[in-house]
Amino acid sequence: MPPTKLHQATVVLHQEAGRGYFRIVLKAPGLAKQARPGQFVMLRVSENQDPILARPFGIAAVKSKQYIELFYRVVGRGTALLATVERDAVLQVQGPLGNGFPAPEKGTTPLLVAGGSGFPPLLYFALSMRHPLYMFLGARDKECLPPLRAIKSCREQAEKVYIATDDGSAGTRGFVTDGLAAFLDSRNDRESFVIYACGPRSMMAAVSKLAAERGISCFVSMEERMACGLGVCMGCSVAVRTGGYKRVCKEGPVFKSSDIDWSEQVVLPALHRK
Amino acid sequence: MPPTKLHQATVVLHQEAGRGYFRIVLKAPGLAKQARPGQFVMLRVSENQDPILARPFGIAAVKSKQYIELFYRVVGRGTALLATVERDAVLQVQGPLGNGFPAPEKGTTPLLVAGGSGFPPLLYFALSMRHPLYMFLGARDKECLPPLRAIKSCREQAEKVYIATDDGSAGTRGFVTDGLAAFLDSRNDRESFVIYACGPRSMMAAVSKLAAERGISCFVSMEERMACGLGVCMGCSVAVRTGGYKRVCKEGPVFKSSDIDWSEQVVLPALHRK
Amino acid sequence: MRSAELKKGIPAKASKCVTSPDLSVNVAGIKMKNPVMTASGTFGYGEEFKDIIDLNRLGGIIVKGVSARPIKGNPPPRIWETPAGMLNAIGLENPGVDVFINEKLPILRSYDTAVIVNIFGYSLEEYVAVTERLDGIPGIAGLEVNISCPNVKAGGIVFGTNVKAASELLTALRKATKLPLIAKLSPNVTDITEFARAAEGSGCDGLSLINTLLGMAIDVRCRKPRLANVTGGLSGPAIKPVAVRMVWQVARAVKLPIIGMGGIMTPEDALEFILAGATAIAVGTGNFINPRATLDIADGLASHLKREGIPSVRDLIGQVIVA
Amino acid sequence: MRSAELKKGIPAKASKCVTSPDLSVNVAGIKMKNPVMTASGTFGYGEEFKDIIDLNRLGGIIVKGVSARPIKGNPPPRIWETPAGMLNAIGLENPGVDVFINEKLPILRSYDTAVIVNIFGYSLEEYVAVTERLDGIPGIAGLEVNISCPNVKAGGIVFGTNVKAASELLTALRKATKLPLIAKLSPNVTDITEFARAAEGSGCDGLSLINTLLGMAIDVRCRKPRLANVTGGLSGPAIKPVAVRMVWQVARAVKLPIIGMGGIMTPEDALEFILAGATAIAVGTGNFINPRATLDIADGLASHLKREGIPSVRDLIGQVIVA
Ligand SMILES: Cc1cc2nc3c(=O)[nH]c(=O)nc-3n(C[C@H](O)[C@H](O)[C@H](O)COP(=O)(O)OP(=O)(O)OC[C@H]3O[C@@H](n4cnc5c(N)ncnc54)[C@H](O)[C@@H]3O)c2cc1C
Ligand SMILES: Cc1cc2nc3c(=O)[nH]c(=O)nc-3n(C[C@H](O)[C@H](O)[C@H](O)COP(=O)(O)OP(=O)(O)OC[C@H]3O[C@@H](n4cnc5c(N)ncnc54)[C@H](O)[C@@H]3O)c2cc1C
Ligand SMILES: Cc1cc2nc3c(=O)[nH]c(=O)nc-3n(C[C@H](O)[C@H](O)[C@H](O)COP(=O)(O)O)c2cc1C
Ligand SMILES: Cc1cc2nc3c(=O)[nH]c(=O)nc-3n(C[C@H](O)[C@H](O)[C@H](O)COP(=O)(O)O)c2cc1C
Ligand code: FES
């Protein structure tokens, strides 16, 4: 049998990371060894049957091929319960799940665009590559930006980190996409760019449009409610442009932005983003 | 409005008490002030909806009119969850509930008979009175007896403490009722005795028979599954000899043993007892 | 904290400022200060809760089922806990309508809340008897008819799962009283709207739904049912999605006002039922979990209306947006 | 650790020592090494789980529903979590029977486990078409017919909630195949035994129960249903008491073997269904919560038999003690 995707992970570190985020480091060697940037895990946050479903979180880092790091915000009951988990607790984790980001080709310049709490998988992605890259971090306000620790990692890795907040409380005022558009339009090496975005659907739709208009290839990491994370329940489907649906947990979470049917109305409120 | 029965209690002490018991002390002044021996509380062991019902526990002591003490054994999911509760946690508690033991009349000699983990309310009862009293503690084996701390309190309070275990690993070998019968038959001041028993139904049925045969008045503290603890769900009823049912949480938990219909077959497995 | 997507669904009036929202409702001709009631069998005859909450703050109290003669109830065990719910087989224990009128009702009457008497019987005649006995007694705002009983005389067919039997029963009761008549529907049916229509056709003034789902649990070690009665009624949050669905279906099928119930524990739960089409709601099992649940819900509804700028809770009834 | 009272219920053979208990069962003519299967729609076509558990250890796999033509499914959101359960409205998305036969079945065939194909259609003809297509294909142990579909041709009446429509459908399918035919019953009916008898009368070899309960949830802030499809199927531990009750009722009403499902997560849950009358059981939502649930259950059943001194799991089928 191939390496299993079901793990009992020990919490080796769990702390507030600032700006309302928690940082949790799990010892799960079997999982860490298989993980690639853009993949995610399903974490059981309760041993009881309420809440019953595991919660999906993007992998933010892999350390010493033994540990995985996650960042999350408390947005509802599941994350509130997770926040009470103590060091040394053992959690059931499935992963790594999903396809992950396609490795950037040689000579390309990755532009990583994170909205709200969409940064964790992009952080891992940034840390995993040697390409010169640019990062764009957007949030509603300063308090919703990634924690300083994460921004610091970004700065070390990127040529430049552009920050935007809707209210101007940090970085430039406006949407992250405004900054991205200005950047793209100010540069003449546009053909080397590849965009990787993760954040609220509305933001990714805007990024996708921007990229399409300029002929830049763009990948987006989608979110949907999930039950199994394994591709069996068909619960996490998103509409694609060729008609029909694709599973975020299996064919995704990373899709070519041009494959997604952005017109499809979605009720899912992304409380924790933006 | 009369003093409320609904309290938010703070855990001020929670520790293993030996022999598989846990001891928990809750700060709940409103509750402590109203409590009488033989009454119980309903404790919510989870903030989620699984398990959903509160669990009943007899009050084992009231301290400084502020604190109540409970002893419990882990027998299922609810008590297992309770055992993980940390100091300073706040738990929803209802109480004091039920009628409590009738105060012994002047000149009577109370005989307190506890089977398995039936000792907590009897402990409170023993500590609350000035009467010369005798205690009979029975359990399957030494490890199921009350914790040493509780036995010590009993010894301080009682003229004598008789201990019996089914396997003879502590005290005399045999049922607690054997010792009780021998005691009763060895004494000629029988008419002053009043028996108060708490434990598994089978033990209480035997005590009840013993008492009836000898014309000694006897009170038993009954157990049934409970949902509300307030007398509204009618879930905790026990059959009484006059026909029909009485609610353990309202008319009980203490009944005259002669009022109970001991023939009524009961499926409830009393795992935590004996 | 709400995202732009979320706001889209909310009507324009959401911006108006509402300082004292109106929680009052009228169900089946019964005026209530708020839409929060207690479900039958989970609140006794009220008095048991007077040490815990101020009964005057309740919209209404639906009392434990009352029958023409006293009923002993089922042998124990009568309850069993299930995931996010519980099974009960109390067997409708009650002291009978005369004791209710003489001993319980006087206490209830002293509170400023609508008292609705839940009634049942084991034959049409028994239902009629209890109804006639209650008709004209002061202090009763209405009757809720629990139709989930077997008609012992007619071979045990359950009124609540047979449209014809239910119609006959409700038509007979309609003749027996002028009190507002609320039919309490069973969820253990293929199409609950048939029963709602039957109640409407029989002259009922309102509907209560849902009663418990029939369930069973087994102790695998001793191989016996967990309940002495073998099967019992499933209640609590576990059944909430079924209850919300049925309220929604029924609200679209009939004009009668609905008292929604089934797993309600929080203001959000109550709002689900109201948006689905309930005019009032009742808390059942929730009273056991949080004895203050009713008042917390009333307070939570008021805050919700304020926050969203909605003048009256009545503006929300049946307002779920379905494409 | 068991008390004297507990032991009373257990038959005398409990004292015998059983070292290798027999877990094998035969359901509807399908031989399985143990009674543990996976419920349709919760295990894909098996391959998704091959990285997690050894599929050879399963008694059987009931695959995701297959139809004559590919089905796109419902728009998202398709799922919603509920207390101890979940709602789903996937809309029976599947690639169609040809893709199933050509791409999915070859992989399944390589495992030593019974493959049962769950089928459905939106008219009698569509059901017949998929049945005929599967008939005679090697590697298929039997067909499970999901009758909870609306008959679009006949005005949308749901096969599973209309006894006559269900009988006609199952009789037609009986003619279309020699494969063991298992009718999967809907719990959204007044009397599930009527449907069990109809299936028996139509020549079915076995029954699966239960499918999901129809439910609904509403987002109270944006006032929209949580599912794009408005209503969905409730599954998981929340519905277990209803499922156990229905298995028990059906086991007493018909002779057909039963595959029990609905909220099974643990060996104890499985034993409840077996004692109630199920010959085999299937894990559905439980696969999402604990992807090893099926194997944990198979192991747990073996331990239980050893501990209790029961030679075969078949000795437990329907053995609940009811006075
Ligand atoms: C592939 C993937 C990767 C993710 N990575 C991260 C991450 O690294 N850090 C992080 O903080 N969050 C991440 N999320 C979102 C995270 O899963 C949700 O915040 C979490 O499940 C909410 O659980 P809850 O019980 O606290 O909230 P709930 O009470 O369940 O819901 C609160 C709100 O969150 C929404 N929500 C619930 N589940 C999801 C979901 N699966 N996707 C999107 N929204 C949801 C609900 O609709 C609701 O509005 C990711 C989601 C997906 C699908
Ligand atoms: C008035 C009263 C006072 C009690 N006082 C004490 C006490 O001081 N210390 C103590 O350790 N225990 C006491 N109990 C028993 C205690 O309530 C149960 O042990 C507890 O509810 C089990 O919860 P659980 O979730 O761990 O077990 P579950 O998983 O719910 O059940 C485990 C076993 O315990 C049985 N059980 C569950 N609820 C009850 C109940 N209400 N009464 C009896 N058996 C039950 C179950 O049938 C099962 O066999 C008392 C019970 C009552 C009714
Ligand atoms: C212990 C108990 C007793 C009940 N007794 C009655 C009753 O006497 N008459 C009745 O119509 N419904 C009775 N019910 C049903 C409730 O009124 C309510 O319809 C049902 O429990 C669903 O609501 P819930 O999930 O909020 O409890 C009872 C429910 C419980 C839990
Ligand atoms: C996501 C999901 C998809 C399902 N798809 C199907 C299906 O295609 N065909 C079918 O007959 N039942 C389907 N079911 C029903 C299950 O097979 C099962 O009958 C039901 O979920 C009850 O079992 P559970 O509580 O263990 O999940 C589905 C259930 C779920 C949760
Ligand atoms: S979460 Fe189940 S298929 Fe994606």
Ligand code: FES
């Ligand atoms: S526990 Fe509800 S009446 Fe006693």
